[in-house]
Amino acid sequence: MSRRNTASKSAVLHLIQQSDCALSQEMVADRLRTDINRSTIYRILNRFVEDGLVHRVVGEDGRQYFARCSGCTPEVHRHDHPHFHCTACERVECLSEPVNISIPAGYRAQFLNVTVSGLCGDCSSDHEKAPSAGGRKGLS
Amino acid sequence: MSRRNTASKSAVLHLIQQSDCALSQEMVADRLRTDINRSTIYRILNRFVEDGLVHRVVGEDGRQYFARCSGCTPEVHRHDHPHFHCTACERVECLSEPVNISIPAGYRAQFLNVTVSGLCGDCSSDHEKAPSAGGRKGLS
DNA sequence: ATCGTTATTGCGACAAATTTGCATTAACTT
DNA sequence: AAGTTAATGCAAATTTGTCGCAATAACGAT
Ligand SMILES: [Mn+2]
Ligand SMILES: [Mn+2]
Ligand SMILES: [Zn+2]
Ligand SMILES: [Zn+2]
Numbered sequence: 001m002s003r004r005n006t007a008s009k010s011a012v013l014h015l016i017q018q019s020d021c022a023l024s025q026e027m028v029a030d031r032l033r034t035d036i037n038r039s040t041i042y043r044i045l046n047r048f049v050e051d052g053l054v055h056r057v058v059g060e061d062g063r064q065y066f067a068r069c070s071g072c073t074p075e076v077h078r079h080d081h082p083h084f085h086c087t088a089c090e091r092v093e094c095l096s097e098p099v100n101i102s103i104p105a106g107y108r109a110q111f112l113n114v115t116v117s118g119l120c121g122d123c124s125s126d127h128e129k130a131p132s133a134g135g136r137k138g139l140s
Numbered sequence: 141m142s143r144r145n146t147a148s149k150s151a152v153l154h155l156i157q158q159s160d161c162a163l164s165q166e167m168v169a170d171r172l173r174t175d176i177n178r179s180t181i182y183r184i185l186n187r188f189v190e191d192g193l194v195h196r197v198v199g200e201d202g203r204q205y206f207a208r209c210s211g212c213t214p215e216v217h218r219h220d221h222p223h224f225h226c227t228a229c230e231r232v233e234c235l236s237e238p239v240n241i242s243i244p245a246g247y248r249a250q251f252l253n254v255t256v257s258g259l260c261g262d263c264s265s266d267h268e269k270a271p272s273a274g275g276r277k278g279l280s
Numbered sequence: 281a282t283c284g285t286t287a288t289t290g291c292g293a294c295a296a297a298t299t300t301g302c303a304t305t306a307a308c309t310t
Numbered sequence: 311a312a313g314t315t316a317a318t319g320c321a322a323a324t325t326t327g328t329c330g331c332a333a334t335a336a337c338g339a340t
Contacts, residue, residue, distance in 0.1 A: 004307045004316055025297080037319050042298065044317090060253060062202035062326080063297070082241045087250065099239055101222045101256055106265065110227065110258035113200060116241055118250035125246065144287055144336045165327080177290045182327065184288090202297085203326070 003047065008036045012044045013053065022057050022065035022083065022092040052077055057092055060085045060117035065092040082114035088123035143187070148176045152184045153193065162197050162205035162223065162232040192217055197232055200225045200257040205232045222254035228263035 003009075015031055016023060023031070025041050036044075045066050048054035052074060057065040065083075072078065080098040085091070092115075103109050118124075143149075155171055156163060163171070165181050176184075185206050188194035192214060197205040205223075212218065220238045225231070232255075243249055258264075 002308085002316080006307075006317065008318075038297095039299075039320080040318055047317095058198060058200060058202050058255075060198060060251060062198050062204065064202065082243075084243055084247060095241075095243065097242060099241060099254075101235070101239060101254065102237060103222075103224055103235065103256055103258075104261065106261035107224060108259040108264045109256050111200060111256070113253070113255045113257070114239075114241065115198075115253045116243055116249050116251070117253070118243075119248040121244065121246035124248045142287085142337095146288065146336075148289075178326095179291080179328075180289055 003051070007034075008040060009044055009047075011036070012041060013048065016045075016048070016054055016066060017068050019068070020093065022067035022094065024059075024063055024065050028066075055079045057083050057094075057115065058113050059083075059092055060087070060115055067092070067094055070094075080112050080114075082116060084120065085115050085117040086120035086123055087117055088119055088126075091120055093120075143191070147174075148180060149184055149187075152176070152181060153188065156188070156194055156206060157208050159208070160233065162207035162234065164199075164203055164205050168206075195219045197223050197234075197255070198253050199223075199232055200227070200255055207232070207234050210234075220252050220254075222256055224260060225255050225257040226260035226263050227257050228259055228266075231260055233260075 011032055011034065012028055015028055025038060025045065028041050028045070029036065029038065045054065045056075045064075048066070049056050052072060053069060054066050055069055055072075055077075057067060059065050069077065069079075078098070080100070082095045082097070082099055084093050084095055095116075099112075099114055101109075101112065151172055151174065152168055155168055165178065165185065168181050168185070169176065169178065185194065185204075188206070189196050192212060193209060194206050195209055195212075195217075197207060199205050207223075209217065209219075218238070220240070222235045222237070222239055224233050224235055235256075239252075239254055241249075241252065
């Protein structure tokens with residue numbers, strides 16, 4: 001039942017800790033210099049989530065992304081911050097300002113997943129130079 | 141390019157309009173008395189989304205759920221309301237109070253997906269009678 | 281009412297993301 | 311050093327959603 005330390009585990013954890021945005025299994029694999037099996041990466045990430053080292057973000061695409069917990073203690077976990085998912089470069093980043101959602105009486109909240117998708121700063125300015133048809137604005 | 145009316149389309153639309161919660165493709169199929177092909181259901185639902193009759197919600201499980209647009213006009217769509225996804229009965233319901241997320245300057249927001257997951261009222265009270273180990277509370 | 285165009289459907293195949301079973305390896309406890 | 315069992319690799323399975331294509335049928339025009 002207790003966890004063991006392995007090179008793979010350390011490598012993945014290090015990667016997530018360093019990263020300024022959430023990573024998918026694929027992103028983790030791509031950034032590792034050594035090959036780690038896909039299933040293994042998933043298992044490592046899921047264990048991190050269980051252990052509260054990392055939190056899981058469900059992207060606009062329905063995929064799973066994993067980001068380091070910042071400001072979480074072993075006792076208290078707050079993942080009430082929104083995420084921005086760029087539809088162009090795929091980046092998923094944690095935003096800082098927490099959101100507060102009120103739910104109906106009698107309901108028990110457990111997890112919160114807030115994701116705004118659109119174009120990040122970089123991709124947004126790229127887009128300006130090569131504009132497409134119909135300049136949509138605002139949320140839909 | 142214009143849409144045609146078919147029995148399948150009407151049946152699915154009726155189902156979604158009536159439903160007080162968002163439905164997945166599987167849920168739609170289960171609730172229909174007539175069999176409609178899986179791909180067809182997806183295509184019908186996607187067309188509804190395109191046409192602004194229905195909005196897509198990405199559940200905590202990464203799956204797509206579809207709910208009727210209430211309060212949307214052909215001109216203005218606002219889907220800035222949160223959803224509650226019950227981890228027990230799978231229900232995904234739209235909550236009414238809109239949320240407002242602020243994103244960094246230069247970013248362009250396009251879609252918003254807010255999902256609180258946990259136990260709905262029914263499942264929450266069921267749980268009280270048959271409690272499990274460790275009474276967690278609050279968001280994580 | 282009939283005809284022609286083409287949107288819609290069904291079906292199978294495909295694709296991507298994630299999980300699972302199982303045998304093998306290796307971390308950690310004693 | 312030896313034993314226990316968590317972690318890994320690999321293949322196969324699951325799950326969810328999409329796509330190509332031929333057959334069907336809605337609907338505007340005749
Ligand atoms: Mn955290
Ligand atoms: Mn709507
Ligand atoms: Zn971007
Ligand atoms: Zn429920």
